[in-house]
Amino acid sequence: MKVLLIGSGGQLGWELCRTCPPSINFVPLDYPEIDLSDGMHVDRLVSEIQPDWVINAAAYTAVAKPNPSWKKPGPSMVQVLVRWHLPSPGYKASLFRSPLILFLMENTEVPTHPMPSVPPWESMAKQNERVSWRHWRRYRGGYCFSERPGSIRLTEQILSKQCCD
Amino acid sequence: MKEKDQLGVVDDQIGTPTWAHGLATTIWKGINRNLTGCYHWTDAGVASWYDFAVAIRDEGIACGLLKNALPVSPIPSSAYPTPAQRPSNSVLSKTSTWKDFDIQPVHWREQLRSMLQEMCTHA
Numbered sequence: 001m002k003v004l005l006i007g008s009g010g011q012l013g014w015e016l017c018r019t020c021p022p023s024i025n026f027v028p029l030d031y032p033e034i035d036l037s038d039g040m041h042v043d044r045l046v047s048e049i050q051p052d053w054v055i056n057a058a059a060y061t062a063v064a065k066p067n068p069s070w071k072k073p074g075p076s077m078v079q080v081l082v083r084w085h086l087p088s089p090g091y092k093a094s095l096f097r098s099p100l101i102l103f104l105m106e107n108t109e110v111p112t113h114p115m116p117s118v119p120p121w122e123s124m125a126k127q128n129e130r131v132s133w134r135h136w137r138r139y140r141g142g143y144c145f146s147e148r149p150g151s152i153r154l155t156e157q158i159l160s161k162q163c164c165d
Numbered sequence: 166m167k168e169k170d171q172l173g174v175v176d177d178q179i180g181t182p183t184w185a186h187g188l189a190t191t192i193w194k195g196i197n198r199n200l201t202g203c204y205h206w207t208d209a210g211v212a213s214w215y216d217f218a219v220a221i222r223d224e225g226i227a228c229g230l231l232k233n234a235l236p237v238s239p240i241p242s243s244a245y246p247t248p249a250q251r252p253s254n255s256v257l258s259k260t261s262t263w264k265d266f267d268i269q270p271v272h273w274r275e276q277l278r279s280m281l282q283e284m285c286t287h288a
Contacts, residue, residue, distance in 0.1 A: 001196070
């Protein structure tokens, strides 16, 4: 079984590396080998690797510190991750064929800038200042997190096979 | 803690400290079992940040990583404003995870102790 790990240099990634069972064909990657801000780059890599599972352990660090870059237009990491799972023509990634384990523990402000123009995100962005849990659930059925005033805390992992169809 | 004379730590936000090691082993177990769906994960138990800080101090002293019992005082969240607003209660139910993954819950303090002992071993 081949498992692709994104974010092998982080806290969780490091633990996954050292606890990986010997039976696993393990492919750990970290930035800049894999750049989550470049969806096509990710698509290409995943297509080459052809993993049976994808674990995303990449995330923003130091969430308590203000990050000026979040105020700038452009896809955030969370948005890029969701974009992979949108059935849009531009992003038919191999990820669609791999069960994904995704951890989103971002208990800080979600960027309020306009989202990428990938339907239906565009209309979503016009109607909502913040990404709402309802929208996330709409796409994958597996996203679970709680929204609180002023912040979104993503507290659950996603184990999804729904990207095969 | 080695660099401070005293600490003030928020005591009105509760959750469960979690060792990434336990999460990693849980992930591999989930893959091995081909489990899909949504599962909560943290270590077992509940603690405030203040409880966690006191435990780190005490366990750190016990395993020799810290030398002195640094005074730790509880403070309200209002005394420690952060850019990211924190929830007052982020405790999660892990019942279905423990059942489906066939995992025995381990208290966060035990996990903290294991992690610190590992640090001592590799220091």
